[in-house]
Structures are given as structure tokens and as C-alpha cells.
Amino acid sequence: MTATPIEMLEAYVRAFETLRSDDVVPFYLLPCTFIRPDGVWVVSDHETAVVLVNHLIEHALSQGYRRTAISEVAARSLAPTLTELTGIFDRFDAQDALIDRFGFTYVLREVSGQWKIAVAIAHDPPTQAVPVF
Numbered sequence: 001m002t003a004t005p006i007e008m009l010e011a012y013v014r015a016f017e018t019l020r021s022d023d024v025v026p027f028y029l030l031p032c033t034f035i036r037p038d039g040v041w042v043v044s045d046h047e048t049a050v051v052l053v054n055h056l057i058e059h060a061l062s063q064g065y066r067r068t069a070i071s072e073v074a075a076r077s078l079a080p081t082l083t084e085l086t087g088i089f090d091r092f093d094a095q096d097a098l099i100d101r102f103g104f105t106y107v108l109r110e111v112s113g114q115w116k117i118a119v120a121i122a123h124d125p126p127t128q129a130v131p132v133f
Helices: 005-017 021-027 046-062
Strands: 028-036 039-043 065-079 082-093 098-111 114-123
Touching: 005 021, 005 046, 005 065, 005 082, 005 098, 005 114, 021 028, 021 046, 028 046, 039 046, 065 098
Parallel strands: 028 114
Antiparallel strands: 028 039, 065 082, 082 098, 098 114
């Protein structure tokens, strides 16, 4: 599927733009954990992943969604087969007007040469990290 975490991220976003859950679900390593400010979901099987992705697609379509731009991406290797990606997704409608902006943090795991999302966190766009000690 993808050779690097960044290539996986780009392919994942292009898959979401198709607005077909069957194109999106293969990017998740099941079970997969989804975290948003309004809740946490553990998706353990393909059928549940399809339901969740269809919900995400319906929400995007309700805003007039057309495409996503990725910015401020940072990658951090956690182990040889584990990587953290953070950044910002900007979503645009058919007139190319910004309709949504949010931060993401993904923990990816490489399985059989393919990077997949094990944890997906949607959050406010990142601000400058401040050391606490």
C-alpha cells in the first residue's frame, strides 16, 4: 500500500476524498482507536469501521466537502514499526472555501510492509508545545 508514513497519510487523504468508505477503511489497523473532543471509540471490526467512516463522510458532505489540504506535518519515530504523525487538515468545499480546520495526531504501525492507522486523534489545530519541566 504505502512505503512511508507520509505517503500513507497522503494516500489516506486522497482515499477520503473519494467519499467511499471501502477506499478509507483499509488504512486502519483494526482494532483502531478514534479520539475526538466529544468521545472515544474503539473500532474492532471491519463492519464497525465502515459505519464510522460513513458517519465521517456524511458529516463532511453536510458541510459541502470537496477536498482536504494537509499542512504543518511532523513525524516522530517511536520505534522501527511505530510512528506518530501530527499536523493540520484544512477542508474545502466545491468553491474552494475553507469549511473546517482541525489538528490531527495519528499513531501508525507498520504491518507486513504497510503503514496503518492504529490511533486517530482529531483535535484543535496544534499550538507551540511548551516544556513543563
